[in-house]
Structures are given as structure tokens and as C-alpha cells.
Amino acid sequence: MSDLIKQTAAQMAAALADGTTTSVELTQAHLDRIAAVDGAIHAYLHVDGEGALAQAAASDARRSAGTPAGDLDGIPIAVKDVLATQGLPTTCGSKILEGWIPPYDATVVAKLKAAGLPILGKTNMDEFAMGSSTEHSAYGPTHNPWDLDRIPGGSGGGSAAAVAAFEAPFALGTDTGGSIRQPGAVTGTVGVKPTYGGVSRYGLVALANSLDQVGPVTRTVLDSALLHELIGGHDPRDSTSVDAPVPGLVAAATQGADGDLSGLKVGVIKELGGEGYQAGVQQRFQESVDHLVAMGAEVVEVSCPSFVHALAAYYLILPAEASSNLAKFDAMRYGLRVFPEGVDSPSAEEVMRASRDAGFGDEVKRRIILGTYALSSGYYDAYYGQAQKVRTLISRDFEAAFGQADVLLSPTAPTTAFKLGEKLDDPIAMYLNDLATIPANLAGVPGISLPSGLADEDGLPAGVQMLAPALADDRLYRVGAALEVALTEKWGGPLLDRAPDLTGASA
Amino acid sequence: MSTAAEVTLVDFDDVLASYDPAMGLEVHVELNTVTKMFCGCPTEFGAEPNTQVCPTCLGLPGAMPVVNAKAVESAIRIGLALNCEIAEWCRFARKNYFYPDMPKNFQTSQYDEPIAFEGFMDVDIPLEGGGTETFRVEIERAHMEEDTGKSLHVGGATGRIHGADHSLVDYNRAGIPLIEIVTKPIMGSREKAPAIAKAYVAQLRELIVALGVSDARMDQGSIRADVNLSLAPKDQGGLGTRSETKNVNSLRSVERAVRYEMQRHAGILDAGGSILQETRHWHEDTGITTSGREKSDAEDYRYFPEPDLVPVAPSREWVEELRATMPENPTVKKARLQAEWGFTDLEMRDTVGAGAFGLVEETIAAGATPQSARKWWLSDMARRANESGTDIADLGVSPAQVAEVQALVDAKTINDKLARQVFDGLIAGEGTPEEIIAARGLAVVSDDGALGAAVDVAIAANPDVADKIRDGKVAAAGALIGAVMKEMKGQADAARVRELILERLA
Numbered sequence A: 001m002s003d004l005i006k007q008t009a010a011q012m013a014a015a016l017a018d019g020t021t022t023s024v025e026l027t028q029a030h031l032d033r034i035a036a037v038d039g040a041i042h043a044y045l046h047v048d049g050e051g052a053l054a055q056a057a058a059s060d061a062r063r064s065a066g067t068p069a070g071d072l073d074g075i076p077i078a079v080k081d082v083l084a085t086q087g088l089p090t091t092c093g094s095k096i097l098e099g100w101i102p103p104y105d106a107t108v109v110a111k112l113k114a115a116g117l118p119i120l121g122k123t124n125m126d127e128f129a130m131g132s133s134t135e136h137s138a139y140g141p142t143h144n145p146w147d148l149d150r151i152p153g154g155s156g157g158g159s160a161a162a163v164a165a166f167e168a169p170f171a172l173g174t175d176t177g178g179s180i181r182q183p184g185a186v187t188g189t190v191g192v193k194p195t196y197g198g199v200s201r202y203g204l205v206a207l208a209n210s211l212d213q214v215g216p217v218t219r220t221v222l223d224s225a226l227l228h229e230l231i232g233g234h235d236p237r238d239s240t241s242v243d244a245p246v247p248g249l250v251a252a253a254t255q256g257a258d259g260d261l262s263g264l265k266v267g268v269i270k271e272l273g274g275e276g277y278q279a280g281v282q283q284r285f286q287e288s289v290d291h292l293v294a295m296g297a298e299v300v301e302v303s304c305p306s307f308v309h310a311l312a313a314y315y316l317i318l319p320a321e322a323s324s325n326l327a328k329f330d331a332m333r334y335g336l337r338v339f340p341e342g343v344d345s346p347s348a349e350e351v352m353r354a355s356r357d358a359g360f361g362d363e364v365k366r367r368i369i370l371g372t373y374a375l376s377s378g379y380y381d382a383y384y385g386q387a388q389k390v391r392t393l394i395s396r397d398f399e400a401a402f403g404q405a406d407v408l409l410s411p412t413a414p415t416t417a418f419k420l421g422e423k424l425d426d427p428i429a430m431y432l433n434d435l436a437t438i439p440a441n442l443a444g445v446p447g448i449s450l451p452s453g454l455a456d457e458d459g460l461p462a463g464v465q466m467l468a469p470a471l472a473d474d475r476l477y478r479v480g481a482a483l484e485v486a487l488t489e490k491w492g493g494p495l496l497d498r499a500p501d502l503t504g505a506s507a
Numbered sequence B: 001m002s003t004a005a006e007v008t009l010v011d012f013d014d015v016l017a018s019y020d021p022a023m024g025l026e027v028h029v030e031l032n033t034v035t036k037m038f039c040g041c042p043t044e045f046g047a048e049p050n051t052q053v054c055p056t057c058l059g060l061p062g063a064m065p066v067v068n069a070k071a072v073e074s075a076i077r078i079g080l081a082l083n084c085e086i087a088e089w090c091r092f093a094r095k096n097y098f099y100p101d102m103p104k105n106f107q108t109s110q111y112d113e114p115i116a117f118e119g120f121m122d123v124d125i126p127l128e129g130g131g132t133e134t135f136r137v138e139i140e141r142a143h144m145e146e147d148t149g150k151s152l153h154v155g156g157a158t159g160r161i162h163g164a165d166h167s168l169v170d171y172n173r174a175g176i177p178l179i180e181i182v183t184k185p186i187m188g189s190r191e192k193a194p195a196i197a198k199a200y201v202a203q204l205r206e207l208i209v210a211l212g213v214s215d216a217r218m219d220q221g222s223i224r225a226d227v228n229l230s231l232a233p234k235d236q237g238g239l240g241t242r243s244e245t246k247n248v249n250s251l252r253s254v255e256r257a258v259r260y261e262m263q264r265h266a267g268i269l270d271a272g273g274s275i276l277q278e279t280r281h282w283h284e285d286t287g288i289t290t291s292g293r294e295k296s297d298a299e300d301y302r303y304f305p306e307p308d309l310v311p312v313a314p315s316r317e318w319v320e321e322l323r324a325t326m327p328e329n330p331t332v333k334k335a336r337l338q339a340e341w342g343f344t345d346l347e348m349r350d351t352v353g354a355g356a357f358g359l360v361e362e363t364i365a366a367g368a369t370p371q372s373a374r375k376w377w378l379s380d381m382a383r384r385a386n387e388s389g390t391d392i393a394d395l396g397v398s399p400a401q402v403a404e405v406q407a408l409v410d411a412k413t414i415n416d417k418l419a420r421q422v423f424d425g426l427i428a429g430e431g432t433p434e435e436i437i438a439a440r441g442l443a444v445v446s447d448d449g450a451l452g453a454a455v456d457v458a459i460a461a462n463p464d465v466a467d468k469i470r471d472g473k474v475a476a477a478g479a480l481i482g483a484v485m486k487e488m489k490g491q492a493d494a495a496r497v498r499e500l501i502l503e504r505l506a
């Protein structure tokens, strides 16, 4: 493996700035890596080598002219396939969007391009971001770089695996109930779900509009801060985006790396741990807490009693919004069009039905049915209405908890990566993966997941999650960077150094 | 599909003998904002199909809506004009149903939180013997929503989806802001139901024109009325099952559709049948309604708050600011203008009744005298509208053109009879009044030589009449004038002809 690609994005930025490397060299190195290992990993649905190299050459030209577009100009990036990219296929992991090439860029993609980041390609995901394992992709699953027989998490398993396997320095993900954080945990990478409204959703193909957020997928806390600052901020095209300046995230990460957390109050969420959590995950989590204490933080236990209803509320609100969002995929204007068999001159309705039947996978259909039911008259109050009330209660729990602590802590996911196929036939078991990550989406607060180490029983990565009040994303970076320094020191280097070298691997 | 043949229509008076009608009117007003409801696309009417579209109004994956503040302002102004409460906080909601001309397969609308609610409009109904009666129509709500695209069914005889070879969809209209104004059930209207329905829509249209928030062209669909009608047994209260007649696109049709549905319902009920709750199509040409899709209460739009938009919370200061800049109330304005124009009550009632009040007002503003404006609209134009079954406003003659033609009459370039031919030309789209006069050769002959010759011919041909005039019976000149005008094919100034005759026979 080329040493070039083992650097963090921050190191690459420095190397580009001092001329020790070029964007073309960096981009080519990543394309080479993709060529070598993606057959085994399947992190990408679409690789745009030509486009990326052209963007890289343009970046190098800007550098030579002394006019780089920013600190990250020239660092290649991968983008989850749920974000619209002009001229590049965008499938959302679904057959129904096979062949669709958006005529416009998502705001975050436009920001990447404006800042000069070559786009390597689009990463795999559970169909329309519905899943926790990337097995629901219509284009086949992504494999966990730590163990190719295991899931990389989901829905953003492609972005996390690409970053963990050094197929990209960093990537964009989206998080509706944990789709950035849970893949981060099971692949030993860092993932951040920003405050709801902190990053524009324009061009993000909505799963559940009131829960979705775009965020960074990286190997270090500082890299997440760099990417988050780049993509964050108000967008007039997204009415739900917050019209407030992004707090100094990079500064917070830099400050946190000093390792002094005195005066900080950390709340451990009682309801997110214990029963149902793998022993090795719990153990690594406790060590993380101990590290924070060692750096001067005060730890308290906080209770969020409504969190026990979070999963139920989430699986009403999400399908309700999704059932409506997915109605637009009707074969009339774009995407897959299937004509029903044995029908002479089918009506528009018959074509819609046949196309949706052929284009959507089982999990998508399951949630469309669930959501349609939850919104039906006579059931609305009992399901969607109740779920919204639970949502309010969860927000109140957070408010109370943040009255006692500056940041809240829990394991990111209850277990390490499970085996491919293990939970595919048991939706409830699959849904339980997001138990700890869902409350943040329901309340709109920001969260980060970073590696807490390897679980003793299986040697696989576990993650620790930190949550902060809305718009206090900077706290995550300060505390996250501090913990990352302490843990890296303990491990004697980045956790990913212990991941298998994939050269020569095959799926 | 039911046909006219299967329908038994009960005589209107007999309907009233057995039943009480209840109406609900839903009027969609297309706003004239420069851009669409949720995106920056232009709203101009008549552009090439699918040229005024973007990711948002095409419902492309990932695109998001942003509320047009100007549309909110127009909605509030309409609400205020209808004496409504203006919501302090309201949301958009998704109305979910599948239809090919709806890009997202949900319409972004408002559900239980409309921007305006609980208002009323006092409608003036002309009375048989003259004068007007005021009927209060209660407004339930006015809410904001987006229009759908427009389907064009190609092939097949009917232009409808059944039997068509294929369909095309134009999304230029998708996302154009609409305000839907819904009345409460209108009860106790009895025999005046058709007239009340027409007068309500007419007055609403006037109000929209006064507010300047819409082109208010019924013929172009910028105002569309849905007529809900039901019958209940007479004097027993309650509401019967309703039919919803969609897209009734002229004032005259609103009246006719109400009358027709009353007669049709009664025919079914008299025969012991029951009314199907369904949408119906109004056919302007045949004056009947036919069944559309069946619509039961079970039809479920699965409304829920639009999660991509933030609530609309108009500040009370803004609402009061808008209230302060409201145009004059049309009723007050009518009284003021009647006095200004010197119209009698009867003249005013006829003007309003013909749907010509605004047209007369604009014609006077364009320079015509009140009486000449009234004359053209109420005699000539009203007759033409009646004959062709179109709204007087949609004839193709504008108030400015009427004023221009009257100015030409005043200048003796043409006379009243020729003016009518100019109007023929305007309706046929032959150009400006001046162009039509030139092309049709309509200018009056003011050449005394030619006129004199015609007068001489007439005198010679009618020696008896000439003698009477010579004897001082000047009134007899009419016969000679008629003969000269006939000779000149009407293109002469009758007053000048009279002068020439009297000169010669003095």
C-alpha cells in the first residue's frame, strides 16, 4: 500500500501545500487502491477515475498559480450515492434509479467542487438508506475491511468501508438514525452527524426529511472537523437549514488534542448500555470513560427514560415520511420503467405499479407499507401522532440531560460487526443496531462516533458515541479529539493500523 | 360513463317543491407571482411545454421546496379581503396521491392549518323586479398550495385519457401558486342557489382583480371553480350526498352547473335512487355534467406536515401593514362609482348583473364617457356574450379598445353601426381598430361630392317625400336618409346626410 494514502486528510493538505505531493498523484494513488481492493470490498457503486483526475489536474494548476481554492483543494473524496452529483450516476442503492444521472449537484457536492476536491466516485449503501448493514443495496453488499465476511454497517457502509480500506481519505455520508455513526463504529472510523439543519440537505435524496443529515466520514476527528466546516452552513435552498454560523470546529478539535478536559461534565446515558450490549463493546466504552476522567472530566450518570420508546417512534416517523418521499419514483420522468407482462397497452398506473414492484427491494416495500399504514386516516393519531409526541419527550430528556452534562456518552452500536446475512431475515434484530444512535436524530442534536478499540471476544472495532446540544457541534470535536489522542497513544498508533492489509484479497 | 340520455332532469320549480339545495364552492385562484410557489421558475402562461421547470418543480430526487414569500403575502391579502382570521402559525402539508401530472405524487398544500379561516363575503343577488338582495356566504378557509402539471392525451376522440394513444405532460404549470378558497355549506339559498353561486364567483373574481393578485382569467384557468351540490328533503334540514363538479370555467357555467346538478339530483332521488359521491365533469358545450372518478369518504390523502418546510408565521405587524394597504371594498367602491358615473340603480344593477362592472370602470378610465361605456358593454357586448355563451370579459375585446372605438365614433371617423363591425374584427383577431377600419374600408364617407350625388339620387327617386320636406315636414327626411345610408353601405355620417338633404330641399 502506498504510504501516500495512509495519511490523514490534514496531512495530505500539508503535503499539497508544501509541494511534496500533487493532487494528481494523490488521486491516482487512491484510484490504484480502489482498483486493487474494491473487488473485495465493493465500497463503490461508481468510480469516476477520469473525472477525478481532471479535477485533480485543475487543482494542481491552481496550486501552481498560487491560487488554491482552500486548504483541502486537491484532496480526493468519496460521496455516498444518495447525494445528487451532476453528470455522475446517483442510484441510492436502488434499481429504480438505475441509469439516472442528475442534472444538478447537491449543495454539499457543489461545495466540494468549489473547494477543489476531486470526487473519486459514489459509495454503496442500503437501498434508499434503509438498513444497518448495506446488505439491502440492490447492487450487492459492501464487505467490512476488518473481516470480509462481515457487514460494514449501514446504511453508509460504502463510505465507511472506503475510508477504512484507504480507498478514500474521507467521504460524505448521511445519517437518519445512525447511518454515519454505526458504520463508523464497526469499521474503526470516525463519523459525525451534525446538528439537524447544520448542513444543507438540498440534493440529498430524502429518506426521512425530518431526521436526515449529511456529515463527514473520516479516519480522524480533525479530518471530520475540516470536512464539516467545508460542507456546513446555511443554504437558502434548504428551508430547514440553520441560519447561524458554523462554530469553530477545527479550532475545537485542535484545542481538544491538548488533552485537558478539566471542568468538562460528561453524562453517561443509563438507558444506552448494559443488557443487549456486547461485553467487549461495554468494556471498551468503560475504558473511554476512564480516559476522559483521567483528562480531568467529571462523569455523571444521566437518565433519559423516553429513549426506550425511541426505536418505536423512529419506525413510525421514518416510514411515514419515506412512503411519501418514495412516491415520486413512478417511472414517469426518470429511472427504471417496466411494462407489465401480458398487458397490451398498459395505462400509466399499470406501468407505475410494475416499475415500483420491480424497482424497489423488500425492505423499501416493507417501509412504504408501514408508512402508508401509519399515515392512514383513523390511524394517524395513534401512530404518527403518538410518535411525534414521543419525539417531544425525547427532546425534553435531552434538555434535562444537557442541564447536567456538557456532552453525553454511550456506545455507538450494541455490537461489533455481525456476519453478512446473519440478520437479513430478522428486521427487528437489524433495527436494534440503531438503538443508541436514533435518539439524536429524533431530537436533532449532533453526535460523533469514534473508535474505542477492539472487542476482546472478536477482535473487531467498537465505537463510542458522544452527543452535544443542538448547534454545539464544536464540543464533540473538542472532547472527541482529546479521547482520540489518549486512545491512539494507548494503542501505539491509529487503530486502523491493525486492520488486515487487503492487498491480494478477493471477495 | 353516464350519458345525457340516461339522466332524468326534474323541472327546476319541482326540485324546489321537494328539496332544499346546499352548495359548497371551492375556488382555485392562480396567483400572478413572478415565480412559482416553491422554486424560482417563471410562471408566465403559454410558454413552450416543459421550459419553465427545475429540479424542484419536476420533483427530481433530492430537490427541496422554498416558500415564495410573495405568495404568502397574496394569500394573506385574499384572506383579509374575505374578512378571514389570519393564522399566527401554520404549516404546509403533503396531500398524497398518485397522478402522472403531479411530479412528486403528493401535492404540497395546507391541511388543518390554513393561512386564513373563518371569513365571509356579502354577495349581491339581482332581484327580479330590480334592486339587489344581499346574501352572506361564509368562508371556511383559504389555503396555499401548488398547481399540478397538465396532461395532454393524444389520439382518441374525446381528448380524455380513455382511448388516447399516449399522453404528454407539461410541467410548466406544476408548482404555480394557488389559493384555494372554500365556503362553508351554503344553506337556505333555495331558488337563488344558481344565482348566488354565480354572483359569489363573480364577486370573488372582482375582489381578486381589485387585489391585483391574479390574472383572474377564467378562460385560461387562472380562476377555477368546483361546485359541490347536494339536495335534502325540503324543510327537514341536514345535508344530502354531494356531487363535486370540477373545473367550471366561466361564470355562466357556474350558474348552469348548479341548476343542472339540482335537476339531476332530483331526478335520481325522485326515482328512489341515491346520489353517488363522485367528482363530475362539466361540459360547457352541452351544458351537462358527466361522471368522473368515484370518490368515497374512504379516499385517503394521508396528509402530514411537510417536513422540508418550516412553519409560516406571519407577524401581526405584517398582517396589519397589509390590512392598511387593502384596496377599497368592492361594495363601497360600487356605491361611490355609481354616484360618480351618474348611473341609475337600474343601470348599475344591469351593469353588475352582466358581469361588466369592472369592464365599464376600465373603459371609463381609458377615456370613454360613463354612458358610452355602459352602452357598448351592456347592449352590444352583453348580446354577443349571450349568443356565443362566453363570459363578457373573455370576448376578446378589451376596455381600452372599447374606449378607442368610442373615440373614433366621437371623431366621426366611424358611426355606431360601423363600430359594431370594428368589434367583429377585434373578436376575429384582425388587429387594432385602426387596422380593421383600413382593412375593411369602414371609414364613413365624408366627401360631400359622393354624398351629394347619393342625396340627389335619393331625392330623384322619392319625389313624394321630397315634396313633403319642401312643405316643411322635416321629419320625413328619415326616409331619404335611410335610402342614402343604404346606398353608401352605411359608411356615412347620418347627421351630415340630413344636413345635405335639408340644404337641397330648403
Ligand SMILES: [Zn+2]
Pocket (backbone or CB within 6 Å): B036, B039, B040, B041, B052, B053, B054, B055, B056, B057, B058, B175
Ligand atoms: Zn421550478
